[in-house]
Amino acid sequence: MSKNKSGIPRLLELSGQKKGLLLVSSALAAIHALLTMIPYILIFYILKELLNGRIDETEIAPWLIWGFLAVILSGIAMYASAMASHIAAFNILYKLRLAITDKLGRLPMGYLGARSSGALKKIIADDVERIELFIAHSLPDTVRAVFLPFFILGYLFVMDYRLALISLLPLIALLVVFYTILGSRDGKTRAKKYHNSLEEMNAGIVEFVRAMPVMKIFGQTASAFARYSDTVKEYDHHMRGWTQLMAAPWGMIISFLSNALLPVLAFGLYLYFDGTLELPVFFLFLILGVGYIRPLFKLTTMTFEITMINRGVKRMDEILFEIEEQKSGQTPIPQDFSLEFHNARFSYVHGIDVIKDLCFSVPQGTITALVGPSGSGKSTAGQLIARFYDLKSGSITIGGVNIKAFPIHDLMANVGFVFQDNMMFHQSIHDNILMGMEKTQKEVIAAAKAARCHDFIMRLPNGYETRIGDKGVHLSGGEQQRIQLARVILKDAPILILDEATAFSDPENEHLIMTAISELIQNKTVIIIAHRLSSITAVDQIVLLDDGYLQAVGTHDELLKGSKLYLKMWHAHKRAREFEILKGQITGRFLKTAAE
Numbered sequence: 001m002s003k004n005k006s007g008i009p010r011l012l013e014l015s016g017q018k019k020g021l022l023l024v025s026s027a028l029a030a031i032h033a034l035l036t037m038i039p040y041i042l043i044f045y046i047l048k049e050l051l052n053g054r055i056d057e058t059e060i061a062p063w064l065i066w067g068f069l070a071v072i073l074s075g076i077a078m079y080a081s082a083m084a085s086h087i088a089a090f091n092i093l094y095k096l097r098l099a100i101t102d103k104l105g106r107l108p109m110g111y112l113g114a115r116s117s118g119a120l121k122k123i124i125a126d127d128v129e130r131i132e133l134f135i136a137h138s139l140p141d142t143v144r145a146v147f148l149p150f151f152i153l154g155y156l157f158v159m160d161y162r163l164a165l166i167s168l169l170p171l172i173a174l175l176v177v178f179y180t181i182l183g184s185r186d187g188k189t190r191a192k193k194y195h196n197s198l199e200e201m202n203a204g205i206v207e208f209v210r211a212m213p214v215m216k217i218f219g220q221t222a223s224a225f226a227r228y229s230d231t232v233k234e235y236d237h238h239m240r241g242w243t244q245l246m247a248a249p250w251g252m253i254i255s256f257l258s259n260a261l262l263p264v265l266a267f268g269l270y271l272y273f274d275g276t277l278e279l280p281v282f283f284l285f286l287i288l289g290v291g292y293i294r295p296l297f298k299l300t301t302m303t304f305e306i307t308m309i310n311r312g313v314k315r316m317d318e319i320l321f322e323i324e325e326q327k328s329g330q331t332p333i334p335q336d337f338s339l340e341f342h343n344a345r346f347s348y349v350h351g352i353d354v355i356k357d358l359c360f361s362v363p364q365g366t367i368t369a370l371v372g373p374s375g376s377g378k379s380t381a382g383q384l385i386a387r388f389y390d391l392k393s394g395s396i397t398i399g400g401v402n403i404k405a406f407p408i409h410d411l412m413a414n415v416g417f418v419f420q421d422n423m424m425f426h427q428s429i430h431d432n433i434l435m436g437m438e439k440t441q442k443e444v445i446a447a448a449k450a451a452r453c454h455d456f457i458m459r460l461p462n463g464y465e466t467r468i469g470d471k472g473v474h475l476s477g478g479e480q481q482r483i484q485l486a487r488v489i490l491k492d493a494p495i496l497i498l499d500e501a502t503a504f505s506d507p508e509n510e511h512l513i514m515t516a517i518s519e520l521i522q523n524k525t526v527i528i529i530a531h532r533l534s535s536i537t538a539v540d541q542i543v544l545l546d547d548g549y550l551q552a553v554g555t556h557d558e559l560l561k562g563s564k565l566y567l568k569m570w571h572a573h574k575r576a577r578e579f580e581i582l583k584g585q586i587t588g589r590f591l592k593t594a595a596e
């Protein structure tokens, strides 16, 4: 891959071997342009012969057959050109999407986290789609738009160069207006702002649609969604600017072009009465004299398309040239599955560290809970183990081996992760558990049983083959969490990171999940990221974080005695529990009274 090329040349480079098909499509489009001229040329000859009284109607038939053949052939050329360009376009589209998604798979997860899904959707879906449209449709159209005027003007010059020069007047006017306006600094700036605001607005729409449920709950309207309404206002502003700039010259061009035949007519009449122009040639100029302009209009809209393509290719290259996760040559073998943070430091935003010189170790086969106030860095520390992000300094080791030394696939094989968010895919429950792992159906069912999901799966219309999202099949939050647990059980990784797996569960679900987890974590190295202190009192060790720093390490009893912050958190937790019990009692009493 070359970093020097940009725009269309880079696109052609990305299209690889499909260049041959594009050349065939272009050649056929040029042939089509040539063939479309034949009927006009025949009209000229028929007219010439008729005016000279040299042929009767029986002799006209072969001319007409030739004309008819030319029309059929030009149709075939156009069809073949479109087929070739479409095959090339879909191949390129397929390859580009594959290259981008493949690359995204090899990028650190932090790269995806740092970008809005709207921005990535725009590249993978919209930009690639626009390239398909450009290659399949615009490329052959452009070839036609370039060749047809070229052929027409060439032919007109051969017929009568004086009248051909007059025919060029509209083209000259068109070029002058476009170059003085679009080529000016003001024109370029306004065009750029217009394109930028259009793209911003499109990205804003994606976010707006995603935020709609929350906005509905709070009774908000589109204008309250600042990003979206701002982008619409910006677009409106720049669109007006662009329209103001273009309105007058565009009007001039249109009126000039509508009357473009007048100079040809006037000068043609003059030459005819002067006796230096034959009547058939004059007619030919009246038919074709300004016929080359329409295809040229296509080229003016092309400038907009090419700008958009250039930007799309640039955005794609930003992904394709992004630095991938470092690959190491050999797969290191860790001594065991213990974990250790050595002076780990990390920041999401340059200059603001959220993990600060963190040091602690988790012996193999033990359970460690990460606790701390909200925002202290618990989830971040967990994600660093799975290399969602890379450390700024320091290191994390598994069995004495720096996690960066593992090929990412091997690291992922060693680490199982239960996220706070449940990600379900629009596919069968079976595939949602399997997640592409090489496991048998029996193993999938065993994992589902261990995660306490087998029973509710069997109650679904098609059991394990039920597709999530089809015909209203949706799982509750707790059921989704248990599916996620089944995935991790099936993966059977020696290190487990559980990011508050019971966070959104009701008591019944919490009980089921906790039972499943207690079986899952047997003999594994486990880190529980505990946003609440319930059920971690019996873990082997608790690591207390505060503002990214390590505050204390110890068992529950040790921290109660040795850490003021932990004691404070424990009291707060107990009060919250008492409040929940009290709330339950009050609700119970209220319901009882209401029933009576």
Ligand SMILES: Nc1ncnc2c1ncn2[C@@H]1O[C@H](COP(=O)(O)OP(=O)(O)OP(=O)(O)O)[C@@H](O)[C@H]1O
Pocket: 113, 348, 349, 354, 372, 373, 374, 375, 376, 377, 378, 379, 380, 381, 531
């Ligand atoms: N993707 C991100 N980009 C920038 N900052 C982030 C990102 N994720 C977290 N942070 C910040 O990093 C700090 C630590 O966040 P983290 O989620 O690790 O805390 P936590 O202890 O797990 O909090 P909680 O218990 O509330 O979930 C916070 O200040 C948070 O705002």
